Amino acid sequence: MDKKKILIQLDSDPQPSVFDRIVAIDAGADEVFSYGGVRPEQVRDLVHGAIFTRGPKDLKNTAIFIGASDVAAGERLLEEVRRHLLPQFGLRVSVLLDANGANTTAAAAVRAAGRHLDLKGAAALVLGGTGPVGQRVARLLARQGADVRVGSRQRARAEKVCDAIRSTASSAHVEPFSTGTTPELQSAIIGRASIIAAGAAGAQLLAKAYWAKYPGLKLVIDLNAVPPLGIEGVEVTDKGKERDGIVCYGAIGVGDTKMKIHKAAIAKLFESNDQIMDAEEVYALAAGI
Numbered sequence: 001m002d003k004k005k006i007l008i009q010l011d012s013d014p015q016p017s018v019f020d021r022i023v024a025i026d027a028g029a030d031e032v033f034s035y036g037g038v039r040p041e042q043v044r045d046l047v048h049g050a051i052f053t054r055g056p057k058d059l060k061n062t063a064i065f066i067g068a069s070d071v072a073a074g075e076r077l078l079e080e081v082r083r084h085l086l087p088q089f090g091l092r093v094s095v096l097l098d099a100n101g102a103n104t105t106a107a108a109a110v111r112a113a114g115r116h117l118d119l120k121g122a123a124a125l126v127l128g129g130t131g132p133v134g135q136r137v138a139r140l141l142a143r144q145g146a147d148v149r150v151g152s153r154q155r156a157r158a159e160k161v162c163d164a165i166r167s168t169a170s171s172a173h174v175e176p177f178s179t180g181t182t183p184e185l186q187s188a189i190i191g192r193a194s195i196i197a198a199g200a201a202g203a204q205l206l207a208k209a210y211w212a213k214y215p216g217l218k219l220v221i222d223l224n225a226v227p228p229l230g231i232e233g234v235e236v237t238d239k240g241k242e243r244d245g246i247v248c249y250g251a252i253g254v255g256d257t258k259m260k261i262h263k264a265a266i267a268k269l270f271e272s273n274d275q276i277m278d279a280e281e282v283y284a285l286a287a288g289i
């Protein structure tokens, strides 16, 4: 008989996310063991507890989910988890990183874009491109062959994001842009077929006057659900809605797909014990949704 599906939730926040826990149960985990305030030096014993209890053939029924509101902290936990798996003995479990929902949200946004545009060579602008979600959106777009402008109020921050993307994908077409002032924003938009806004909750990044009826612009996606929304004129529930000839998605419109991807990713963890799912793996999974 198959063992119970146990998801071990490692969260660097003091209180492990209730949202992530509920999604895990809805996605088919029988039990969720939630650990909050997890620091890298605590990960070894948590991983050992996961890999030394069941035999290799049953380890697909144990998996690790890494969450955190701080994505960098989540990335450090993932690094540490990888260090303590013992694949040479078959003693490993599958792992999903979705700190702050960044991977599933970015995958959903890029999937939405791909429904309307051929991403290869697509001219895109990612506003708020330095946050955890924006960075992943830019990275996924670039890996699909898009020509990506990464926007930030500080060009140096966008430059860092572009360098990080190039360091993992040398052929990536990514370019940093200052987008803090109106003239900067206007020049960043020139020639773009799509704009994805991944700015902070409650921060408007783009007024309607700068995108509505913009020649050549085909698609805008706003991931901010907290008023004022990131792109003025896009409704939070828009899901492929045409406005002034431009296809629009709002945060709830994308959020529906994000939830499907999140659940599918949890379910996939229990198919085998050898998966490490970060942005690219989550995006690949999203293609089937």
Ligand SMILES: NC(=O)c1ccc[n+]([C@@H]2O[C@H](COP(=O)([O-])OP(=O)(O)OC[C@H]3O[C@@H](n4cnc5c(N)ncnc54)[C@H](OP(=O)(O)O)[C@@H]3O)[C@@H](O)[C@H]2O)c1
Pocket: 100, 101, 102, 105, 128, 129, 130, 131, 132, 133, 134, 151, 152, 153, 154, 157, 158, 198, 199, 200, 201, 202, 203, 204, 205, 223, 224, 225, 251, 252, 254, 255, 258
């Ligand atoms: N729909 C969903 O399912 C879903 C799921 C998760 C997250 N989200 C949303 O996705 C968005 C991005 O999330 P995140 O965690 O990556 O965001 P974040 O880190 O809070 O912010 C992203 C970027 O926005 C810029 N920014 C911050 N404050 C600003 C301001 N007052 N005015 C203009 N720009 C500002 C910053 O870039 P610079 O300083 O470089 O300019 C920052 O790096 C958020 O709105 C979040 O709520 C949606």
